Amino acid sequence: MKIILWRGLLYKSLEHCKIQKQDDGFGVESVIIGHYQHQVYKIRYLISVNEDWSARGFEIRSEIEGAEAPIAGSKTGEDWLVNGTVRPDLRGLPYIDISLTPFTNSLPVNNLRLEVGQSQDIKVLYVDVLNNEIKAVSQRYLKKGKDLYLYENLAKNFSATIKVDEHGFVKDYPELFQEVARFEAK
Template identity: 40%
Template sequence: MKTLIWQGIAFQSMEYFTLKENGKGSIVASKIIGCYESKIYTLDYELIIDLNWNIQEFIIESEINTVKSKLTGRKLQDEWEINNAVNPDFKAFPFIDISLTPFTNTLPINNLKLAENESQEIKVIYIDVLNNLAKPVTQQYTRIAPYTYHYDNLQSDFKSDILVDDDGLVVNYPGLFDKIAEM
């Protein structure tokens, strides 16, 4: 089991994160509290991940300025059932990206197993928690050093170099997240 805390810089947050491995993959449970602009929020998420770092199920519960929301997802072969209905917009999408945590960057980093200077474009379900929105997004990861990945959102001009540890967990995501404790 791995437990850590990430500090959200832009989103003024703290995340208490646990990763438990079992024989079939990993289970992630996390709690985030923070404030951003005029929004005070909490977020709890649980992810079920297979041995190849493919997400199989997720539950995301949030409360933003006292308004509660819940988003669930379950992978059914190459389709996604989102809140109990198959969503054709996400067919064959291997990953999710939750806006308020750096953890979902670990999924493609560990799954793709890129060699240095190798890059790959991927499709993700981007979950914008603060705006209660899930949408398809194309991203690209390039491994630029043993522990550094260049992240590129191909729908916007957002780019960043992400530093990870031996487990592919984010240590520093400039301007967004820093790992501040680990057990």
């Protein structure tokens, strides 16, 4: 079991994320609280991940300015069922990316297993929690060094060099997230 605390620099947040090894992958449970653009929010998410770090399901419970909005998704074969509806636009997407956390960068980092200098274009199921939006997004990961990845959101022309630990978890995501503390059970 690992517990990581991240501070959201842009989103003025604090995240408590627990990652547990399970028989068939990993279970992730996290709580994020913060304040962004005059909105106070609390987000609780659960993600179920296969051993290869591809997502198989998620649940997000958000409370923004007191209004609650649950989102649930599960993968059956290549299809994503989101809030009870099959979403053809998300078919075949192996990863989920949640806007308010650096944890979801760990899914492609660990799954792609890039060598230094290699890059890979991917599509992810992107959840913009504060705007209650779910869509497919094109991204690119380039491994720049042992613990450095250039992350690019291709649609927004955004990039950042993120630093990860030996397990692929974000330690520093410039201007967005920074690890504050961690606990690892032996």
